[in-house]
Amino acid sequence: MEDHEILAKFCEPASRNLAFNQLVRKYQQKVYWHVRKMVVDHADADDLTQDVFVKVWKNLENFRQDAQLFTWIYRIATNECLSFLQSKRRKFFLPLNDVGAELLAKMEADPAIAGDEIELKLQRAILRLPDKQRLVFNLRYYDEMPYEQMAEVTGTSVGALKASYHHAARKIEEYVTKADNPAASPDAAD
Amino acid sequence: MKTPFRLAEHPRRALPPLSRPPAGYFEQMPTRLMAQVAAPAQRPGPLAWLLPAPASLRTGLASTLLLGTFAASLWLGGAPLSRPAAPVTSLDAVPQAQLVDYLTNGETHLDMQDLAELPTRHLGLTRQYLRASSDELTEALDAQAAEEAALL
Numbered sequence: 001m002e003d004h005e006i007l008a009k010f011c012e013p014a015s016r017n018l019a020f021n022q023l024v025r026k027y028q029q030k031v032y033w034h035v036r037k038m039v040v041d042h043a044d045a046d047d048l049t050q051d052v053f054v055k056v057w058k059n060l061e062n063f064r065q066d067a068q069l070f071t072w073i074y075r076i077a078t079n080e081c082l083s084f085l086q087s088k089r090r091k092f093f094l095p096l097n098d099v100g101a102e103l104l105a106k107m108e109a110d111p112a113i114a115g116d117e118i119e120l121k122l123q124r125a126i127l128r129l130p131d132k133q134r135l136v137f138n139l140r141y142y143d144e145m146p147y148e149q150m151a152e153v154t155g156t157s158v159g160a161l162k163a164s165y166h167h168a169a170r171k172i173e174e175y176v177t178k179a180d181n182p183a184a185s186p187d188a189a190d
Numbered sequence: 191m192k193t194p195f196r197l198a199e200h201p202r203r204a205l206p207p208l209s210r211p212p213a214g215y216f217e218q219m220p221t222r223l224m225a226q227v228a229a230p231a232q233r234p235g236p237l238a239w240l241l242p243a244p245a246s247l248r249t250g251l252a253s254t255l256l257l258g259t260f261a262a263s264l265w266l267g268g269a270p271l272s273r274p275a276a277p278v279t280s281l282d283a284v285p286q287a288q289l290v291d292y293l294t295n296g297e298t299h300l301d302m303q304d305l306a307e308l309p310t311r312h313l314g315l316t317r318q319y320l321r322a323s324s325d326e327l328t329e330a331l332d333a334q335a336a337e338e339a340a341l342l
Contacts, residue, residue, distance in 0.1 A: 017224060024220040032216075033205060042211055050223060057227040112209030119207050122200070141197070142204060169197050176195035 001026070003069040010060055020060075024053055027070060030143075031077050037138045038081040038131070040103045048084055052077045067152055074153045078135060085131050103127045118176070125175035129168055136161055137168040 001022045009019035031052055036045035055076050063072060089099050104127045107113060113120075126134060132154075139145045139153065140161075147158045154161065240248055281289065293300045 017228070020227070021220050021224060024223050028216055028219050032211070036208060037206055040208065042209070046211075046215075049219070050226065053223050054227060057223075107208065110209045113207055118195075118200070119203070123206055126206070141202070142206065173195050173197055180195065 004065075007060070007063070007065065007069065020057055023056070023060075023069075027073055028053070030070070031073060034074060034077050034138070034143070035081055037142065038135060039084060040106045040127070044084065048077070048080050052080050055080075068149075071149055071152045075155075078153055082131055082135070099131075100127050100129075121176045121179045122172065124179070125172040128175065129171060133164055133168045136164045137172070140165045141169075 006019045006023050006026075009015040010023070028049065032045060032049045035048045035052070036042065039045050039048060052073065056073055059076075063069070085099060104124055107123060107127065108120075126137060129137060135154065136150065136156075139150050140147075145153070147161050150156075150161050151158050156164075240251070243251075293304075294302070
């Protein structure tokens, strides 16, 4: 079902539930993985994904169709993730690196983690990035989202996003290179 | 020395190497979400009737509520929770014999005659402790008039 059909059906009380069900089926995996990449833990990602769709349900009637529906949902998901990480940091008085370390610990404690050594190093490097830089990196690298769409999701200019992605990629390359070389400490990559 | 790592040369994956969600997770999510969003819709809150009301009415009600709260807090904060009993009421609770004993034997320098001159509002003490018949009172009054005349 196309987005405009979902929106039209949602506006009619008789078909609202059906439309929302279709919307969830269409976007749940993308939203879940977008959130999961940011918070790592499945339980957290599950809670946040549900929160995202509950917000979509509450606000879909007021959604202005000057943006794509998916961009709008991604934006809600992004805000939920950043608020979650921020509240975690505020709640436990954690500095930036400690949240990254916690996410990394969760990832490494996951028994079903899949990937070769270089992939794990790449993940370690990504999790060391600041939240917003990590978000930009994920959108560009994994989702291959165009910069224009990323600008709508993040509310940031295309130029700033390109610069952010470039810095993130450089930091990651430095970290993985140093992690490959036992003589140099990967911590120096910061 | 190893060659530097280049992201562009690394095979790109669609997902990071995180574990997959439990089996059936995505099949169940629409049902779970529908249950979550439908439940509050079926049970409107106590203030749900306010939602369709115009904004001016809602603002007016909110202002009235705020003023009412302020007035109530002022009233409750200013008025004592229990008024102290009036002195006469408190003294009524003291046995009269004890009261007379205190007044005549303490440092108040009162005697039975002073107690006889209590205000007419509380005649109980006067009647009990004056112990005089009406004839005696008449005689006393006649004698007082003579004394007062002598003073003139």
